[in-house]
Amino acid sequence: MRPKPNVCCSYVAGRSVVSLFYTISSPSLRSSLASPGCMQRSFGSSTKGCTGSTKKTRGRGLVHSLFCCLRADVSEPPSPHGSSSPPAAPEENGSLTRAGISEPLGRFLLPEVKLTDREKLCVVIDLDETLVHSSFKPITNADFVVPVEIDGTVHQVYVLKRPHVDDFLKRMGELFECILFTASLAKYADPVADLLDKWSVFQARLFRESCVFHNGNYVKDLSRLGRDLNRIVIIDNSPASFVFHPDNAVPVVSWFDDMSDTELLDLLPLFEGLNEVDDIYSLLRQHRTS
Template structure:
């Protein structure tokens, strides 16, 4: 009995070993096969080709690129042409040169024309319509721009002064600058800004107001000019005041354009410490030494004899008189010429007396 049990136990153990071997071979076999087959599939798979757009999409993209670059080229050419026209030609010249071209776009098509002529005229008019409209838009834009620019650069009126009274047609106009000519503005930290009158300015204004139409012409705003003139001229010797709005703005600077005064330029004198720098008519200028607070200054008073002489003798063109003093100190040169004139007159008198004797 025991021998039978031992033999069954031995058979069971052998079968268990075989089953274990079989199961291990079965479980390891497929795992190795799956790994090998997966690597083969990945390595043997042909490379995938990139997806290409259909021919219709490529043609549409090319058409859009052509249209886009064509519009950019047309816009660039139009801007360049407008820039050159703005630089090289005035608005009136462009209007005159393009008048026939713009008229051709509006040409009417007659009813009596043949079909071919009608089609040709219609085609020509259609081709010219867009460029002609662009030219019209450019002219309107430039006219508006120039008007806006002129409102900032040109004087605020074509006639800065009212018409001369008929009884004062013979009167000369004396234009005076303000800063460093009649007054000096000084600033100090402890007191701020303060305005000082030039020595002799009261006598200068009161005396010459008898002979001249006196005008103050400053490059500052009227809000700065009017309070100073009110304190400077309590006797109203100054008839008119002109400020920055009456100047001409050129290259970042405000110039006095004496031709806009509504006065005969033959009878206009402009006195300023910076006359040749801030006036467009140098032939009408009388330069004076800039005043910056010197107590001993007599420049204004020294000019009175010359200005009185001009007003009394009324030369046909004061610009000719001023040209004879070009580069000289007018007040000193006038004294020398007056002395020389008196010597000549005395010599003539003495010769006349000797001739009578």
């Protein structure tokens, strides 16, 4: 069951920032860390197993179990020497979290498509470095702050929204069946999505446990969604995430803090075009090679 958040308001650099406070009990984290896949994702490099030999390693592992990040330079919450964005470790496979409720759905990850969405494309949208950038290091212009308590210690996660993300999500929700699919754990991603998705665009939310661990990476297997593969498009900044279905992908450049970025806005004409065609592959191929 989803933990009930407490909502508070804090100030970062004079701005009012919405926060959700989540308390995480250590037993559930330890059980997730005990799984074979408990390792930090370092894109393009080898993964490292989790160990519990020292208090420092144990604490670091607990924090890593919450988040996912593609940057190899990210490690743990801020120390006197600085540090940065959220990495992580997996739980079990095969559940869907929608509106905060996690339940097994058998063969497919998604429930049966709604009648109102049957003629729509299913668009799978990534979270970190696609829609937002999150960091343990304070961000002065953060849009959200999500404090998470781990074993009595509160770690502040600062979240910055990619430029034009609100307009992008609103338009996507008007056109498509939109699914949030992130390799991060729900403990972090769910409260971020609560704050980000003002229009309830996402019909479902899929997290780390719904990924397939393959060759050291967490892959989003579109064939497990329960939708016609010819009618699915995935937007993601990580090629490893869509390695099983590259022809269905709209790759985006990883975003961290460039406030002049217009990528999401620039993608809207492509998706409006995809909404009008029967063969999505030709248009997607043309976009990737242009």
